[in-house]
Amino acid sequence: MEHPLEKRYPVNAKDYNLYEEIGEGVSATVYRALCSPLNEIVAIKVLDLEKCNNDLDGIRREVQTMSLIDHPNVLRAHCSFTAGHNLWVVMPYMYGGSCLHIMKYAYPEGFEEPVIATLLREVLKALVYLHTHGHIHRDVKAGNILIDSNGAVKLADYGVSACMFDTGDRQRSRNTFVGTPCWMAPEVMQQLHGYDFKADIWSFGITALELAHGHAPFSKHPPMKVLLMTLQNAPPGLDYERDKRFSKSFKDMVATCLVKDPKKRPTSEKLLKHHFFKNARTSDYLAYTILHGLPPLGERFRVLKTKEADLLVQNKILYEDKEQLSKQEYIRGVSAWNFDLEDLKSQAALIQDYEEVSNAEERDESRKQRDRYNVVGLSAERMSAETASNSIAATNQEDGLSDLNDLESSLASFPIKPLQALKGCFDIGEDDECANRPNWKGVIRSESEQFITMSSRAMDQDAGRNVDENSGQSSSLPRQVIPEYKKFLSSLLIPDNAFSLKKVTGNGDRDFPQPKFQSERNHSGPLLYRLRRETNNPSSDDASEGAVVRRGRFKVTATDLSPKAMAV
Ligand SMILES: Nc1ncnc2c1ncn2[C@@H]1O[C@H](COP(=O)(O)OP(=O)(O)OP(=O)(O)O)[C@@H](O)[C@H]1O
Numbered sequence: 327m328e329h330p331l332e333k334r335y336p337v338n339a340k341d342y343n344l345y346e347e348i349g350e351g352v353s354a355t356v357y358r359a360l361c362s363p364l365n366e367i368v369a370i371k372v373l374d375l376e377k378c379n380n381d382l383d384g385i386r387r388e389v390q391t392m393s394l395i396d397h398p399n400v401l402r403a404h405c406s407f408t409a410g411h412n413l414w415v416v417m418p419y420m421y422g423g424s425c426l427h428i429m430k431y432a433y434p435e436g437f438e439e440p441v442i443a444t445l446l447r448e449v450l451k452a453l454v455y456l457h458t459h460g461h462i463h464r465d466v467k468a469g470n471i472l473i474d475s476n477g478a479v480k481l482a483d484y485g486v487s488a489c490m491f492d493t494g495d496r497q498r499s500r501n502t503f504v505g506t507p508c509w510m511a512p513e514v515m516q517q518l519h520g521y522d523f524k525a526d527i528w529s530f531g532i533t534a535l536e537l538a539h540g541h542a543p544f545s546k547h548p549p550m551k552v553l554l555m556t557l558q559n560a561p562p563g564l565d566y567e568r569d570k571r572f573s574k575s576f577k578d579m580v581a582t583c584l585v586k587d588p589k590k591r592p593t594s595e596k597l598l599k600h601h602f603f604k605n606a607r608t609s610d611y612l613a614y615t616i617l618h619g620l621p622p623l624g625e626r627f628r629v630l631k632t633k634e635a636d637l638l639v640q641n642k643i644l645y646e647d648k649e650q651l652s653k654q655e656y657i658r659g660v661s662a663w664n665f666d667l668e669d670l671k672s673q674a675a676l677i678q679d680y681e682e683v684s685n686a687e688e689r690d691e692s693r694k695q696r697d698r699y700n701v702v703g704l705s706a707e708r709m710s711a712e713t714a715s716n717s718i719a720a721t722n723q724e725d726g727l728s729d730l731n732d733l734e735s736s737l738a739s740f741p742i743k744p745l746q747a748l749k750g751c752f753d754i755g756e757d758d759e760c761a762n763r764p765n766w767k768g769v770i771r772s773e774s775e776q777f778i779t780m781s782s783r784a785m786d787q788d789a790g791r792n793v794d795e796n797s798g799q800s801s802s803l804p805r806q807v808i809p810e811y812k813k814f815l816s817s818l819l820i821p822d823n824a825f826s827l828k829k830v831t832g833n834g835d836r837d838f839p840q841p842k843f844q845s846e847r848n849h850s851g852p853l854l855y856r857l858r859r860e861t862n863n864p865s866s867d868d869a870s871e872g873a874v875v876r877r878g879r880f881k882v883t884a885t886d887l888s889p890k891a892m893a894v
Contacts, residue, residue, distance in 0.1 A: 333364060333366075333404075335361060335364065335368075335404040335405040335416055336361065336363055336364075336405075337405050337406075337407040338407065339407070339409035339414060341361060341362050341363055342359045342360065342361055342362065342368070342370060342414075342416070343359060343360040343362060344357045344358075344359045344370060344372075345357060345358045345359055345360065345624070346358055346624035346627075346628070347624070347627060347628075348369065348423060348623045348624050348627050349423065349424065349427070349627060351371075351483070353373055353374060354371045354372060354373040354374070355371075355372050356369055356370070356371045356372070357369070357370050357372065358419055358623070358624055359416075359419075361416070367419045368404065368416050368417060368418065368419050369416075369417045369418065369419040369420065370414050370415065370416050370417070371414070371415040371417065372412050372413070372414055372415075373412060373413040373414075373415070374411065374412055375408070375411050375412060375413055376411045395455075395456070395459070395461075397451075397452060397455040397456075398451075398478070398480075399448050399449070399451045399452035399455070399479060399480055399481060400452045400455060400456065400480060400481055401417060401418065401420070401472060401480040401481065401482040401483075402417075402418070403415050403416065403417050404416040404417060404418070417482075418474075418480075420472035420473060420474050420480060420482075421473075421474055421475035421617075421622075421623060422472070422473030422474060422475060422477075422613075422616075422617045422620070422623070423472065423473070423623040423626065423627070424468065424469050424470065424471060424472050424473075424482075425437075425445060425468040425469075425471040425472075425473065425537060426467070426468040426469040426471075426536075427469075427623070427626060427627065427630065428473070428616055428617070428620070429468060429537070429540050430540075430630055431620065431626045431629070431630060432616070432620060433540065433616070434540045435539070435540050436536075436537055436538045436539045436540040437537050437538070437616065438571075438615075439538075439571070439572055439573060439576055439605060440605055440606070440607055440611070440615075441537075441612065441615055441616055442534065442537045442538060442576070443576070443602060443603055443605040443606040443607075444479075444606045444607045444608075444609075444611060444612050445471060445473075445479055445537060445612070446530070446533070446534055446537070446603070446606075447598070447603045447606040448478075448479035448480075448609075449466065449471055449479065449481055449530065449533070450530065450594055450597060450598045450603070451598065452480070452481035453466070453481070453523075453526055453527075453530065453594040454594045454595050454598060456481075456523075456526075457523040457526070457593070457594050457595075458595075461523075462521075462522065462523045462525060462526055463481065463526050463529075464514075464525065464526065464529075465483055465509070465529070466481070466509065466526050466529035466530050466533055467508075467509045467529065467532070467533050467536065467542070468533055468536045468537055468542075469483075470482045470483040471533070473612065473613075473616070473617065475613065475617065476609055476610070476613055477608070477609030477610055477611065477612035477613030477614075477617065478609050479609070479612070507544075507549045507552040507553055507556070508532060508542040508543065508544050508545050508552055509528075509529040509532045509533065509536075509542060510525075510528075510529070510552075510553075510556065511524070511525040511527075511528035511529065511588065512528070512556055512557055512586050513525065513588050515553050515556060515557060516557070521588065522588065523593075523594070524588035524589070524591045524593075525588065526594070527583050527588075527591040527592065527593075527594065527597065528583060528584060528588070528591065530583055530594075530597075531561075531580050531582075531583025531584040532562070532584070534576075534579065534580050534583070535562060535563070535564065535580060538564065538569065538572060538576075543562035544556070544562070561581075561584035561585065561586060562584060563577065563580055563581050563584055564576060564577040564580050564581075573602070573605075575600070575601050575602040575605075576602050578600075578602070579597070579600045579602035579603075582597065582600065583597065
C-alpha cells in the first residue's frame, strides 16, 4: 500500500510547474506537472469552479473521497487547493494514461481478451474496496481506468461518487441523475427507487464491452436517445457471431453484469470469483502488451486532439451541414455527460427536434426496421415495449443501434417507466384538457403520444399562439423553436485557439489559462448545451431552483442540485 502522506505535497500553485495537457474532462483539464520541492512528476486536475455550475458538492465529494481512500487500485489524491477560481487536485501521474486514450490511439477495435481480463480484474478489486467502504463510484468507464508505466491499474475520478452510508442531502444524491449515459444503469436513469452499488456493476459490464469493441454500446447516439435505448432495449452484450474472438466465459461475465434488475446482478465480490478472471495476467504483461512502444502520454493526447480537430474540419467541408456536424460531434463522443438539470431540460426539449433534423439515412433504416417487423407479421407501433425490445435484441446484434433510429416510432412504443423516469427529472405537464384534443396524427393516442401532444401544446401556448393552429402539424415543433435549435446546432463553434497546446507554468494566484475547448467531449451534452446556454439562450439561466420553466415539450420544475457553498 502506498502512503503518500509521509510526503507533504505543497498546497500552493507556485510550487508546481504545469507542463503539457494530458487529458480533459467535462469541467477539468489535466496536466502533467512537476512538484518542485519534491522534484516529483505529478498529474494536476484543474477544475474551473466558475464552470462547474451547481455541482460544487460533487467536486467536494470527489476531493474528500480521493484523499481518504487507500487501495492500490484506486487513485488517491495527494492534496488539493484553490488557485484563483480554479481547484487544483494533485494526483500521482499515471504514465500510461487512461485505457480510453490507449484504445483510441492504438487499439481502436478494442483489446484482446487477456488484456481485458487483466484490466477488469484490477478494476473489480477497486470496486470491491469501494463498495465495502460504502462508496458507489458511479462513473466506471475506460476513461477512468488509468495505467502506470509498470502496468499498475487504478480506477480514477470520483466526480460523481456517492457514499451509501450518508444520510440527508448526500443520500438524496443517490436519487439524482448522475453519470455518463452510455455506462449508466437503467435504475439510475429511472430514478424510481434510487440505486445502490449494483449500478457500478452495470457500468462495469458496459466498460467490458467498451474495452472489447473500442467504444461503449450506443456511443454514437445523443445522450437522450441513449437513455431511451437503455431503458427500452434488451441489455447489450457480446454477440455469439460478431464476437467470435471472445470466450464463452467472457460473454457470460458480461451477461451477468448487464441484467436490468439490479438485484439479479452479482456483487463485486462475487463477480471477482467469476472464472473469466482466471484469464487475468500480471501487470508486467499489461505494460508489455499495451504500453510498449507508445509515445509519451502528452504526445498521444496531442495527436488525438489534432486528429479530432482535423475530423471536425473534414466533416465541416464534407457536409456543410450543421446538423450533421453536430451529429459527428456526438459520434466522436467519449464520455462524460453529467446530468445537471439544465442539461437534461435542454436535452428533453430538443429530443424531437434532433430527430426531425436527422438525416435521411436514419429514416431509411427505420423504414427498413418497420419492414422487418411487418415481414414477421407485426406492426412496430403495436408491439408492446417489452416485445419490441426483445425483438430488437433478437434481430439486431449491432449494439441494438438501428432499431430506434426513428424517434417517432420509439416514442410511439415508449413504455410507461421511462416516462416516470423523466418525471423524476421533469414535472411533466399533465393537463386534463388534452383528452379533448384532436388525435395526434389521426391515430388512437398512446400515453406517450398524449404526452407529446400536451407538451407541444404547452409550448404553443407559451408562444402565444392558438393551439389549434398547430394541431394539424403532425409532430412538427412550433416554428419559432426550430430556428432556435438550428441556431444551437450551428453554434457549435470552435474557437481559433481551441486546439492549441500551451506550455504553462503554475504561478500562485495569477491568471491561469482556462481549460480549453473540450475537443474530446463533443459527444457530450454539457459542452453542446453549455454553449447553447451561454451563447444563444441566456434566458435558460432563469431556471433557478423551484422555477417552472416551459421549454420544448416539457414543463420542468427544477427541484434539486441547488448550489452549495464550497469548502475545500
Ligand atoms: N493521474 C492521471 N495521470 C494520467 N492521466 C490522467 C490522470 N488523471 C486523468 N488523466 C487523464 O485525463 C483524462 C481526463 O480526466 P478527468 O478525470 O478530468 O476526466 P474523465 O474522467 O475522462 O471525465 P469526467 O470526469 O469529466 O467524466 C483521463 O481520461 C485521463 O486520460
